[in-house]
Amino acid sequence: MRWLRAAAVALLGALGLARGAGRRERVVQPGEPAPRSELVVAALLLGAAACAVAFCVFYATDSLGHQTQLLGLSLGGALALLSAALIVTGKRLVVEEELEEDYPEPESPDEQEQVTAIVRESARPLTRKRLLAGAAGVAGTALGAALITPALSLGPALDTESLYDAPWRRGTRLVGERGTPYRAAGIETGTFYTAFPEGADPEELGSPVVVVRLDPAALALPAERARWAPDGIVAYSKVCTHAGCAVAIYRKPLFAPAEPRPALVCPCHYSTFDPAAGGKVLFGPAGRALPQLPLEIDATGQLRAAGNFSGPVGPSFWGVRTRRPRST
Ligand code: FES
Known part of the structure; x- marks a missing residue:
C-alpha cells in the first residue's frame, strides 16, 4: 500500500500536478530544459503508436503477402521505438544524480516526502509535459491494443456460424x-x-x-x-x-x-x-x-x-x- 501511494504521488509529480513543490528546499539540482529532446521523445512515442496500429491492421488483413514478417516488423518496431523513447527520457530529460551509497529504506514521513520531492523535481526541467503525457498515452493505448489483438484468433467473438x-x-x-x-x-x-x-x-x-x-x-x-x-x-x-x-x-x-x-x-x-x-x-x-x-x-x-x-x-x-x- 505504501509503495502504491508513493507511485501515485510520483506520477502526479512527474506530470506537474502535485502541489506544494516550491515550499521546501530542493533535493535535486535544477536541470537544464531540453526542448529538442522532448520533441524527440514525443516523436518516438508517436512512432511506436503508429507501428502498433500497423500491427493491428496487418493482423486483420489476411490477404497480405509476407504477413508474418510484417507482423514481426511492426510489433518489433513499436517496442524498439518505445525503448528508444525511454532511453532518451532517462538520459536527457530526467535529472541524474550520482550516489555513492544506496538509498536507505524510506521509513519516516520525512523520508517519504523526500523521495516524492526527488521524483517531482526530477521532472521539473520538462517544458512540454502535456505533449509528452499525451504521446505516452497514445503509445500505451496503441501498444495495449496490439498486444490483445491476437486474442481475436481464439475464434469469432459474436458470429460462430x-x-x-x-x-x-x-x-x-x-x-x-x-x-x-x-x-x-x-x-x-x-x-x-x-x-x-x-x-x-x-x-x-x-x-x-x-x-x-x-x-x-x-x-x-x-x-x-x-x-x-x-x-x-x-x-x-x-x-x-x-x-x-x-x-x-x-x-x-x-x-x-x-x-x-x-x-x-x-x-x-x-x-x-x-x-x-x-x-x-x-x-x-x-x-x-x-x-x-x-x-x-x-x-x-x-x-x-x-x-x-x-x-x-x-x-x-x-x-x-x-x-x-x-x-x-
Ligand atoms: S492436434 Fe493435438 S492430437 Fe491432433
Whole structure:
C-alpha cells in the first residue's frame, strides 16, 4: 500500500500536478530544459503508436503477402521505438544524480516526502509535459491494443456460424490433389488416401478427408451410419478434433500382438481415432470423434459424398456437439 501511494504521488509529480513543490528546499539540482529532446521523445512515442496500429491492421488483413514478417516488423518496431523513447527520457530529460551509497529504506514521513520531492523535481526541467503525457498515452493505448489483438484468433467473438461450414454435399465427387476422381476399386486396404471435394478450395478447413478401406465385417459404426461405408470404405475429416493438426498417420498393424485394429493418428499429440467405429477417440487428448463423411459409389464406380459430415470439423468449441455442419 505504501509503495502504491508513493507511485501515485510520483506520477502526479512527474506530470506537474502535485502541489506544494516550491515550499521546501530542493533535493535535486535544477536541470537544464531540453526542448529538442522532448520533441524527440514525443516523436518516438508517436512512432511506436503508429507501428502498433500497423500491427493491428496487418493482423486483420489476411490477404497480405509476407504477413508474418510484417507482423514481426511492426510489433518489433513499436517496442524498439518505445525503448528508444525511454532511453532518451532517462538520459536527457530526467535529472541524474550520482550516489555513492544506496538509498536507505524510506521509513519516516520525512523520508517519504523526500523521495516524492526527488521524483517531482526530477521532472521539473520538462517544458512540454502535456505533449509528452499525451504521446505516452497514445503509445500505451496503441501498444495495449496490439498486444490483445491476437486474442481475436481464439475464434469469432459474436458470429460462430462459419465454424459449421463445410464444402461437402450429396453427390460431391472425392478427388485427389490433382483433381483426379477416386474410384472405389482403387482404394486398397492397409493404407490411407487424402481426398478433397471436387471444385472446392482444398485449403478450406472442411475440405480434406482421409479415406481408408476396412474389412466390412469389422465395422462397428453407429446404427444410423450403417450405409455410410460402401464396401468397407470410410472417410473422415483430416483435421484433428484436438487442436486442428492434420491426421497424417494410418496405423495398420501387420501382426496381432502389436494392436488389434487399424487407427488414424494425429502426430501432434498422438490423438488416435478408430475408423471402424465412427472415428471415436481411442487415445490422446482429442475430446470428440473425427467427423465422418458418408460415402456412396456411383454407377461408374467413383466415390461420392452421400451428404455432409457427422459433426463440425476442427477443434471443439462451445456447442460443437449440438449441430450438424452446413454445406457451402
Ligand atoms: S492436434 Fe491432433 S492430437 Fe493435438
